[in-house]
Amino acid sequence: MSEHAHSSGARVYVLTLVALLILTGITVGASYINFGSASANIIIAIVIATVKVSLVALFFMHLRHDNPLNAIIFISSLIFLGIFLAFPLIDIQSRDKIIPNGLRVREQVAAPKQAAPAPAAPAHH
Amino acid sequence: MADIVATPKSQSHGDHYDVDYLNDGSLLSWLTTVDHKKLGVMYLWSILFMFFLGGVFALLVRLELMNPGQTIMTAEQYNKAFTLHGAIMVFLVIIPSIPAALGNFALPLMLGAKDVAFPRLNLLSFWIYVTGAIIATVAMVTGGVDTGWTFYTPYSTTTDGPVALMTFAAFVLGFSSILTGVNFVATVHKLRAPGMGWFKMPLFVWGIYATAIIQVLATPVLAITLLLLIFERLFGVGVFDPKLGGDPVLFQHFFWFYSHPAVYIMILPGMAIISEVIPTMSQKVFFGYKATAFSSVAIAIVSFVVWGHHMFTSGQSQLAGAIFSFLTFLVGIPSAIKVFNWITTMYKGSISLAAPMLYALMFLILFGIGGLTGIFLGTMSVDIHLHDTYFVVAHFHYVMMGSTLIAFLAGLHFWWPKMFGRMYNERAAQIAAFFVFIGFNATFLPQFLLGSRGMPRRYYDYLPEFTPLHQVSTVGSWLLGLGFVIMAGYLFASLRKKMDAPSNPWHARTLDWQTSSPPITHNFHEIPVLKQGPYDYFKPFEPSVEGYHE
Amino acid sequence: MSSESYGHAAEHAFRQHHFVNSEQQFDTSKLGMWLFLATEILMFGGLFVGFGLMQANYPEAWVAGHHHLDRIMGSINTVFLLCSSFTMVMAVHASSTNQKSKTVLNLLATLAFAGGFMVIKYFEYSHKFHEGILPGRYFSYAGGGPPEQAMFFGFYFAMTGIHGVHVLIGMILIAWLTIRAQRGEFSSAYYTPVDLIGLYWHLVDLIWIYLFPLLYLVS
């Protein structure tokens, strides 16, 4: 029951910690640099975070030597999270943005209506 | 019918070891028991009580709809009544019904285990369920909630009433469901009896396993959705409120990411029971065992990518709608496979028409209607017309009630002798089944027609042209109620008898029947060692528990 | 699995009666823990999804919001949590190799790092409360900026708040572990609680590893 405890000894843990600290330094440093666009910075930050997470999962959480079932559970939770992110993203990215003709102009004209009940919204308030 | 001959191999266990679980320990000790059977029975009573409550709300709703205009209550009261009916039935009855009550009781027995993997977690899960039920009750008596069980924003964030409390109740109940799921996955993986490979597991276990996977992966999202909703009400964060820049459609994505798989949390255990009852009552080997087992898991996984079919008219993008529509159709295939496998299993069997089988056959017909009408709703152009009408109401009642609840009744009648050691009156069971079947169809068949003719759902009042169909539906609901009253009558009556149930009244081959009725506290005297597949009715019975014979 | 009979005296006291042997019990507990961690991932995941989609809608508000967060404090907290994860895994290692005092020391170090994390969080929170940076409708920061900042801070407080609650629960569990370790209850034959709470603690760390860049390093 404790084979993993022997296979990854203290030295591996120290190396992992050092790697994690270095990566933290890199990600903080990278946040001061402009990589061209906001999304580029975010992607770099997320990639570094993912590397850090993999290190923690593989070495601190022993997934490298553990029963593969546990790794399957861990990875499938991430896959389902991916599904959860992907579909709303598809939806939001591909929604029609309807701006009817002249609507914005009309909205400005109608702006003072906010003070009084608007005729467009009559009755039953 | 032979009784169990369960002479203990070793007398060292002492008397306590041989007492049936029902009579082991004081009544008070039940409250802190970690025995999966007792917890199953406690869940059963709680769920039946909640079913009664939800049923009363259902009858009130139907009574109000007897005539157009105000019949017995005001619009506000009606809105609260249907919300409570939905919330109670979904969160407190159907989702826990089969896994928590029958699953808790039967799953470890079927695996040949002494208990679930984490008995104390099981107890915790039960008390979380009770806590959730109490919070929901508090929300009901402190004003009630009128959001509908779906809690759609921004209505739910702006309406009065203890919405946050009701939401919190659902949040708490979610944890009960998660813990049950964790427990069952671990149990199935780690506590199978020696010799029980994955494809020697009873199909009930497969179904509950697939359900547990969904419970583990989907319910946390419900938890966070409801938490965000509570934040929204308390702090006005605005994620789902367009006035603050949020997106109400996003709430629907969050909600249905859980709630569509939740439909399968409801139906998969029902299918699981039918997969158990049909081969047993037909004394036939299960046709297409592997296909059925895999289709459970396939349904569980595909169920995560179809939620958008609840949102074809919601303002979701057309591309997303098309993807969801296509995937929705795919989920129909494993269901079709299951139906044909069940039917073929009966072919050339030796079929008993005892109560569990009556309900199983009823399930086949009602699930047939529920599943086939789902095809209409998956078709985009037709769904645009049918969405949010009574057609949808009828469809999901055929699936949730006509299928899951009927399967629950099949399972209840199937395991009742094992749970309580008593046989119920078979004739009374037939009469009740008749009323349930007639009443159910009278209630919900007219609603398909109402829906296709354009009657929207959640209407307190309606146009006069819909009156006759609504009246048929209301009368049907009373017949259905009558069926349940008869059922309560003969089930309670059976509990007053002395224990008369044989250990294996249905001549089943699974391990749960190879112990006494009711089982002893530790389920089996010896660890069962599997000798036979669960449905090997084509060869003589070879018990897997030593000392057991029919 | 062996076919050994149920009910006989366990080979040692830690085994519950329904398990055949303690290896089965250990594996099962660990599986249960991983399943629980999966639910945690999906629960936090919901927040991340909401956060990300709203960030796509209001990038300016997100950048403006992040300017109120102190990158240095965030970095120190990240280092604290990483170190605590390291001491935790050392504690697991020590307990599985029968090193009682090393177990206790590492657990105490973990507690100290976690405490440091909470202290810094406290300063960050109270500073924000002071400036009127509160979630949603209570957002009353005088310095201006896009109105959706209120939503950013709704997420900020929800995410760090729920994470903070997890840290607190973890600290309580680790304190309980320390007491048990001090009593010498763990050995190479039985260190399941240390291992499981260790897994939980690493997950709390994992979530922070994503929270930190997403909240503090947006620009």
Place this chain on the structure above:
Amino acid sequence: MNWLRDWMMPLAASEHAKKVDDLYIFTFWLMLAFFILIVYLTVLFPLKYKRKKEGVMTINFSHNLALELAWSVIPLILVIGLFFWGFNDYVESRVHQNDAIEVHVTANKWNWAFEYPDGSRSIKALHVPVNKPVRLILTSEDVLHAFFIPALRTKTDVIPGRYVELPFTATVAGKHQVFCAEYCGRGHSGMFAELYVDTPEQYETFLKEGPEEFKTMPLVELGKFTYNEAGCKSCHTIDGTKSEGPSFKNLWGKSEKLRDGSSVTVDESYIRESILNPTAKVVAGYEPVMPSFQGLLRDRQILGVIEYIKSLK
């Protein structure tokens, strides 16, 4: 099969509606065939293989690849066919028509308001010309609603903070029912509107003079209707209590002191001016917050309001 369609579906008032019905009826027969098969076997097997003797062995019929493939693949092909059919009809129905008449629809609890391209408005009654493409642009002021026209087999949720569109071309003139299909609280089940599919002449008349009944209703009644539906009652009471605007009770013939110090007698021309150009003469003690109703009320409605105020003695 028209009887079946007429029995199951409301009147089909557009080409799209007919297509939906075709698909619906086709699916119905297909599903009925499957259902009959299921019921037939579910009833047949238990009767035919009813248990006669306890404890018999049964055959070992546990799988059959051809059979299993058949009932997996055939339904698969059928549902993929249905998907494309339904998807195609759906996309067709949502195609943007360039010459469509744009009508803006605003939903609130529990009312539908419509605004036409020429700026005229109507409440709870949508007028569109027959056989002309129409594009509704919908938004909500409070919670989710859904605009549901059964006769056109179409609906869309109406979302606060967003605009959604609903294109259609009605081909059957007459009056059709509109429902709110997304639950929105107490008045949900009464949140109706009527869709009037007008002949071109009727539509022209509507734009000029308002709905048909405006021409026939007695003036006082029309005034009361307008007072209730056009929004007057939000600010003007009829029981003498002060609100955002002066109460209509005993207003007729009264001499009102204005903000600029002058005074005016409440007569036909003052009321008309107050409706069309409300900020010109504001009564002392009130803010100039009333919006203009120019283009919103037809002449006969204004007359009606005047008569109604006269009647409130």
